[in-house]
Amino acid sequence: MRTIQFREALREALSEEMRKDETIFLIGEEVAEYNGAYKVSQGMLDEFGSKRVIDTPIAELGFAGIAVGAAMNGLRPVVEFMTFNFSLVAIDQIINSAAKMMSMSGGQYSVPIVFRGPTASAGMLSSQHSQAFESWYANCPGLKVIVPSNPYDAKGLLKSAIRDNDPVIFMESEQMYGDKAEVPEEEYTIPIGVAEIKRAGSDVTLVSFGKIIKTCYTAAEELEKEGIHAEIIDLRTVRPIDYNTVINSVKKTNRLVIVEEAWPLASIASEITFKIQKEAFDYLDAPILRVTSADVPLPYAPTLIEASLPNPGRIIKAVKQVMYK
């Protein structure tokens, strides 16, 4: 099978859906003439023209709101945020408009829209450019939140997101755009809300999503050398969460470590922990542990970043603790 980059997988999903449905358009900063800040939309202006691939001024609140209005009136916008840090300028329209419209109008106005772009840290960018907001958006009913970890999932899930009739937050990473993987040329989609066991194991369950899954793989390989078989579950979607896949895995391994790049308080890790203690309490052989970012804004200096972000060493330490090793 051919291999393509994460950014190409996204581009294919966008382009294939746009070819089929005239109402889909892409809007955001630098998406058209500059071919995307991270080159996701490379060549799309040439193919679809400026009516459907639209450059905006730096005005997130305005263009997000315009897209929500357009979605209420029959179009299917895909809004690119250069990063989700900047989505905070637009968050009023996402939370107060997009997420509320169906309910508030008694089902009259749906908002079929995708807000997409990179989330979380991407090198030494300091605190305003390194934030992981997955759990913020996941907290809000009315939204769906997808965080793919590889090119194959990204393509299948983005297609599902675009076809979905509800507002979807789709979070990528600058550090994944160049990742390559096998992606079939044939059409496929991946359902929203379904987790996947990426690596089978019997001793401990590692739950994660997005870019940080790669860190889990590295940790799992190290652990394997010491005879510890870790099962890795990629949530892929953090609203809704596929709790059952996690519950079933924990029933098998009896141990759970959750790995997430966000801050610890009110994280996806906290939510999973609650659910597992409620549904699988009797199966647990150790307290559930989590590896998150440190409870601070991410600084610039490499020493502090190293001490803050989840890394294989910290994951291994947590796994060994739940294994009482």
Added chain:
Amino acid sequence: MLLMRRFEEKAGQLYIQQKIRGFCHLYNGQEALVAGAVSAISPDDNMVTAYRDHAHPLGRGMHPKFIMAELYGKVTGCSKGKGGSMHLFGKEYNFFGGHGIVGGQIPLGAGIAFAEKYKGTSHVTLCYMGDGAVRQGALHEAFNMSMLWKLPVIFIIENNNYAMGTSVERTTNVHDLYKIGCSYEMPSKQVDGMNCETVHEAIFEAATHCREGKGPVLLEMKTYRYRGHSMSDPAKYRTKEELEEYKAKDPIETVLSVLRKNKWISEKDIDASEERVKALVDESVEFAENSPFPDVHELYEDVYVQEDYPFIMDGF
């Protein structure tokens, strides 16, 4: 200006050598906007800007070694290595920082001025922003309230004609950005930002207006950035001719030619200041090189003023 230029040239080289990481935005070509301003205000006046912020604290008199150390992420940097290139701060110099969310500093500038008015001082606040930043809605809210409450703030648009790859013409029908102030009846004008003297005069006049309690002023300064948006931008969206056209009006060369024409400076003086600047930049690099990175215990410091804030620490 010479220090700003040589400092940025050095920063550009060090970025390529990966001594400086993250996003790094250089001020080459725009020096007059800070140099002309600092000579027209007093050290008690305030300044705030966006992420293209190396020249501003230099202009306020901060030693370049503290800026260079910050670009390196060293603990001796002006933000203790926590901010990096985009977040230089210098409270001692009334420099309220470099801010990374485009337009975020516009209401902050108004707020800093609000506090001066509240305290009854005559200090003015210089709030810099890019041509791209003026498209943020926050500008309109801040402009309206600044006028309503007659806040002593000078809004300065660093109009280098590009926001990343997007030219001003592609984002608005109103190409003269100073006109944005007009709908609030804010005194607003366009200034040649390549000329230090015209910048100085415009800022002096605006500051006098502010100090007299008459409220804010908007100055659109026409300038150009010689380099790409950040170190990773090849700037393919503009022509070499356009760049050369602005380089012909280089702010440093303009000042030098005035000095030469009037015989206020000799070639020896010019060489001497080049030497001085080079020594300062070299000293800064050496200082940054020899400084340590912050120790990990710094991670939980400076997040809150409260010293015993109970952070969540899971142990991993």
